[in-house]
Amino acid sequence: MSNSSAGRETWSTRIGFILAAVGSAVGLGNIWRFPFQVGQEGGAAFIVMYLAFVVLIGFPAMMVEFVVGRQTGLNAVGGIREFAGGAWKYLGGLFVFIGFVILSYYSVVGGWVLRYILGSATGGYIAQGPGEYFVQISSGLDALAAHAVFMLLVVIIVALGVKQGIELGVKIMVPAIIAIFALLAVYAFTLPGAGEAYSYYLSPDLDYLLANWQSIVPAAAGQGFFTLSLGMGVMITYASYLSEDENLGIDGGTIVIFNTGISILTGLIVFPILFSAGVDPETSGAGAIFLSVAEALGNLQFGRIIGVLFFTTVAIAALSSAISLIEVVVSYAIDEFGIARERATILIGSAIFLLGAPVTIDTVMVDLYDIFAAQILLVLGGILLVTLVSWLHPEEAIDELSKGIKSFSGIDQVWLWTVRIPVLVVLIVSLYLGIDTFVDFLTGDAFTDFLASL
């Protein structure tokens, strides 16, 4: 990316755009959130639903954001205002709010990752035991301090405008993730519990799916939107830098394929290790990735070096996603209030840090923020965006999508009617079920016990 005089950055190359969008998509959503959702929602049954969501709902919804971004050439908030006008401009405000909420707890989990880089370097989690180490660093002052460091890194990168560095980081990150994760997946394959894990992870229990669809559907919708960075305008901002001769479908498809592949690969590491260690994936919760990888590294030759490499790669993935989240808020503040970039970034970063601070009291707070953000806010953002583009501005959308495509006849109507009815209906049902899940969580044992303990 290079800076123009107007303060807007443009992608130097098409690959630059894809890398940055992949950098936003690939993050804690794939590496931390995906395995823990799979564990909570019944293994392969969840994966079937998740894959269906990514392909049938996520991909068309990504096109919706690309259309707004490329047509207006503006960021999420300005883009919506220009594209729609009227009361729709408040949708931009919703995006800013979502960015705030997600980054506030994303940074707490990012802080855990930083602690695992340290724990790998010192051998801390090997000496202390993976379970105890996770308990120690995931809440309390340790977690608060690490959350502060993570937010500080985000603020420094964005305030200095060194996103070129991040683009470079992403270029290294994607191959590094694939290489290190493949190595760990091969190790996991050799474990005694691998067979059982693969059948849990790869062969769906359809009876389970039918019996539990009311919690699996909103979980898959939330994961689909979270992992693809959809529902809060991030992809609007990225597509605003694209030129008209690019085929949006091919770019979106590339992003979806890389992103999904990395999630699936992460599961091939986590589940064999959990099964071999005799840990029930359902109960390992938000700690699944940390516990299982720490366990594996303790048994591997050069485990500590691999650990530093692994968690550093995860930290880069988390930072490149966090930057896309804060950028929505920062560019809004710059456009709206004319605040300088550094000042806006520091103020917003501090506010997000404060909002995330309560999350470090107990890991149950991660669930609270996470269910609210992914299963309610992002899905709501998606519903509004899809309605706006497909029902209120279909001509512009089709016109925009057809650019960069040689033969578009026929596909346009398929896309339009897919997003207009099935996508929208599924998202509305998911939102309804997501609210239900959230209410169940608020009234469930884990959260009420936590409140009672305060």
Ligand code: PFF
């Ligand atoms: N997609 C990112 C991840 O999977 O970690 C998280 C994320 C970034 C969600 C940006 C939403 C978003 F707008």
